[in-house]
Amino acid sequence: MTATLPAAAVPVLGDAPIDDPAVLAASWLPPLGAEPLRMTLSTIDADGFPRARTVLLSEFDGERFFFHTDALSRKVADLAANPRVALTVLWPDFSRQLVVQGTATPAPAAELADAFQRRSPYLKQLAWQNTDEYAQLPLPEREDEWARFHAEVPEPAQPQGWAGYGVLPHRMLFWAAHPAGESAARRVEYVRDGAGWARRYLPG
Numbered sequence: 001m002t003a004t005l006p007a008a009a010v011p012v013l014g015d016a017p018i019d020d021p022a023v024l025a026a027s028w029l030p031p032l033g034a035e036p037l038r039m040t041l042s043t044i045d046a047d048g049f050p051r052a053r054t055v056l057l058s059e060f061d062g063e064r065f066f067f068h069t070d071a072l073s074r075k076v077a078d079l080a081a082n083p084r085v086a087l088t089v090l091w092p093d094f095s096r097q098l099v100v101q102g103t104a105t106p107a108p109a110a111e112l113a114d115a116f117q118r119r120s121p122y123l124k125q126l127a128w129q130n131t132d133e134y135a136q137l138p139l140p141e142r143e144d145e146w147a148r149f150h151a152e153v154p155e156p157a158q159p160q161g162w163a164g165y166g167v168l169p170h171r172m173l174f175w176a177a178h179p180a181g182e183s184a185a186r187r188v189e190y191v192r193d194g195a196g197w198a199r200r201y202l203p204g
Helices: 019-029 074-081 108-118 119-130 140-154
Strands: 036-043 050-057 063-071 085-088 096-106 163-176 186-193 195-203
Touching: 036 074, 050 063, 050 074, 050 140, 063 096, 063 108, 063 186, 108 163, 119 140
Parallel strands: none
Antiparallel strands: 036 050, 036 085, 063 163, 085 096, 096 163, 163 186, 186 195
C-alpha cells in the first residue's frame, strides 16, 4: 500500500501519540452528514469462514461505529450467531486505513431513524428494493421496477425490516502513508487494556 501525496493531505502518525484511539478516529472520519465512507464488514458464517462485503459507515458516535442493512441479510444472520466483526475503512486516495475489531450490537431505534433520514434518496429506495426477489430479475425488469417504485413512492419511509448495528471496538489499527511518499508508512495499534488502551507502533 503506497501513496505519494501533498504534505498537507495526510495526517502523520507522529511521535506525539494520542492515548485515546476514539479521538484519532474522530479526527480522521468525515463529520456526520458528510458523504459516508465505504468499509469492508467481515463476519463469521455458520461454517466458521470469514465473510466480507462492502457497506457504508453510517456514523461514529465517539464510541461505536454504525452500519445499517436489511434485517433479512446474511450479515444479520451471521451477527446473530457470532457478533464479533472486523471493519476495514480504506480512504479513496489510499492515504489512510483504519481497521476495527469489535463486537456488534443492535442499534437503538432513535439511531436507526436518524440514520435513515440522513440517507440519500437512492439509498432510501435501495433499503426497500434490495431484496432477493429483486436480485433475480433481468436488468430491464429491475429498471422498470425501480422506476415504478420511484414514481409511486418518491419519499420512502424507513422500512420495518431495516436494521442497524453499532460496533464497540476492542482493537483499532491506524495506517497512514507518509505525506510526501519519501519515507515508510506508519501503523499504530490500540488494544483495550482494562479501562484504557495499550498502544504500540507496527511496521508500516
